[in-house]
Amino acid sequence: MKMEKEVILDKISFRKKVEQLSNLPTLPNLLDKFTRMLKDPKTSMAAFGKELSKDQMLTSKILKLVNSAFYGFPGRISTVTNALVLLGYDALKGLIISSNIFENLSPEAYPLWHHSVTVSLASRAIARELSLPDIEEFAVAGLLHDIGKVILHVEASEEYRTVINQAKKAKQPIWQTEGEILGFDHANIGLWICEEWKLPKKLTIPIGYHHMPAAPKEYHMRVAVVTMADILVRSMGGGAEDDLPLETPDPIIEKQVPLTLKQIRKLIEGIVPEFESLKRLAPKEIN
Amino acid sequence: MKENIPITDVKPGMLLAKAITNDKDMTLCAEGTPLTEDLIDRFLQMEIDSICIESNKEMSQEEYLALKEKIEKRFVASYNSNSLLGKIKIALLGHLESHKGSS
Numbered sequence: 001m002k003m004e005k006e007v008i009l010d011k012i013s014f015r016k017k018v019e020q021l022s023n024l025p026t027l028p029n030l031l032d033k034f035t036r037m038l039k040d041p042k043t044s045m046a047a048f049g050k051e052l053s054k055d056q057m058l059t060s061k062i063l064k065l066v067n068s069a070f071y072g073f074p075g076r077i078s079t080v081t082n083a084l085v086l087l088g089y090d091a092l093k094g095l096i097i098s099s100n101i102f103e104n105l106s107p108e109a110y111p112l113w114h115h116s117v118t119v120s121l122a123s124r125a126i127a128r129e130l131s132l133p134d135i136e137e138f139a140v141a142g143l144l145h146d147i148g149k150v151i152l153h154v155e156a157s158e159e160y161r162t163v164i165n166q167a168k169k170a171k172q173p174i175w176q177t178e179g180e181i182l183g184f185d186h187a188n189i190g191l192w193i194c195e196e197w198k199l200p201k202k203l204t205i206p207i208g209y210h211h212m213p214a215a216p217k218e219y220h221m222r223v224a225v226v227t228m229a230d231i232l233v234r235s236m237g238g239g240a241e242d243d244l245p246l247e248t249p250d251p252i253i254e255k256q257v258p259l260t261l262k263q264i265r266k267l268i269e270g271i272v273p274e275f276e277s278l279k280r281l282a283p284k285e286i287n
Numbered sequence: 288m289k290e291n292i293p294i295t296d297v298k299p300g301m302l303l304a305k306a307i308t309n310d311k312d313m314t315l316c317a318e319g320t321p322l323t324e325d326l327i328d329r330f331l332q333m334e335i336d337s338i339c340i341e342s343n344k345e346m347s348q349e350e351y352l353a354l355k356e357k358i359e360k361r362f363v364a365s366y367n368s369n370s371l372l373g374k375i376k377i378a379l380l381g382h383l384e385s386h387k388g389s390s
Contacts, residue, residue, distance in 0.1 A: 077310075228371075231371070231372075231375065232375060234361070235358075235361055235362075235372075235375050235376070235379060236379065237357060237358075237361070243357065243360060243361055245360070245361060245362075245363045246361050246362060246363075246372060248370075248372065249371050249372065253371060254370070254371045259371075259374070260374075261374045261377060261378060264374050264375055264378040265378040265381060265382065268378050268379060268382050269289075269382065272288075272289070272382065273289040273290055273291050273304070273305075273339055274291060276290060276291070277290065277291030277292065277337065
């Protein structure tokens with residue numbers, strides 16, 4: 001039997017631990033090489049795909065991911081070059097990162113994985129409903145929006161469990177409790193890490209500001225789509241930490257993502273079957 | 288209610304709830320098609336892992352009320368029915384209502 005251990009949170013050491021994290025998770029060297037290749041205008045998509053295909057582990061991971069039932073491409077994608085053309089480089093890079101990071105998540109944090117994948121689906125669905133270009137980038141921003149939480153779970157699991165319990169007791173959103181304890185929240189951590197990984201701003205800003213959608217100077221629409229997806233999934237009971245109450249969203253969300261009641265209903269109808277079927281998948285199956 | 292299920296759990300007679308398309312978005316099997324052994328075999332050959340079927344599971348009154356209460360609890364922040372949260376709540380309750388058993 002598992003006993004609930006009461007952990008007294010040492011705020012100072014926890015904060016120190018988290019601050020030192022920003023240089024912990026590193027990207028495979030390979031990605032650095034690819035980033036350099038892409039900066040060279042002479043590199044063609046096909047040449048890049050060919051180079052990427054040389055790494056078998058990475059190739060099989062990418063193909064497994066893009067072909068998995070929930071990623072949502074109809075039909076089979078059999079080459080990395082195809083995946084690259086369909087997703088674009090930025091989305092693909094985000095996907096590779098997410099599969100590396102989610103791999104280390106303990107089964108106990110499974111709801112966080114479920115939440116991330118459904119927010120990804122919802123972000124894509126909202127972007128599609130609004131006829132926005134590059135919907136795969138929205139999907140990846142959704143997938144990575146809580147990457148800060150994943151890192152907290154992986155690197156400071158005991159302390160983070162205490163934070164979650166405290167949020168539940170206070171019945172307040174988790175990011176507010178994190179802010180009170182750490183002075184920063186999981187979105188801030190996500191922003192540091194993504195900047196460290198040199199992800200483009202169109203991805204780092206929605207990740208870093210999904211709880212403060214009016215704060216950034218640019219990419220308001222992208223932030224609003226991911227925040228809206230997060231609210232929608234949590235309203236369906238798909239939050240990463242049980243049923244914490246929904247906070248009143250910033251008015252900028254409705255301004256940027258003006259969805260009608262009919263559109264919201266349509267989005268819910270579309271997301272529910274995936275939401276339910278994902279519950280049956282274990283996290284291991286995506287990696 | 289629509290439900291995604293692994294292809295290995297699909298039985299003849301189930302109704303396809305979402306069209307099967309190829310990579311060019313061409314419909315190969317339309318929504319609403321009753322599934323047969325042959326069709327299921329073809330899906331297996333096409334290496335389709337899961338499909339969306341119309342499940343005939345109806346929600347009981349108790350399940351409906353329990354889910355409704357859970358939704359109500361999530362919406363504690365102040366808002367009016369015209370606001371974003373208001374619209375989401377109405378849409379969710381509408382969705383729930385539409386899957387309630389008729390009895």
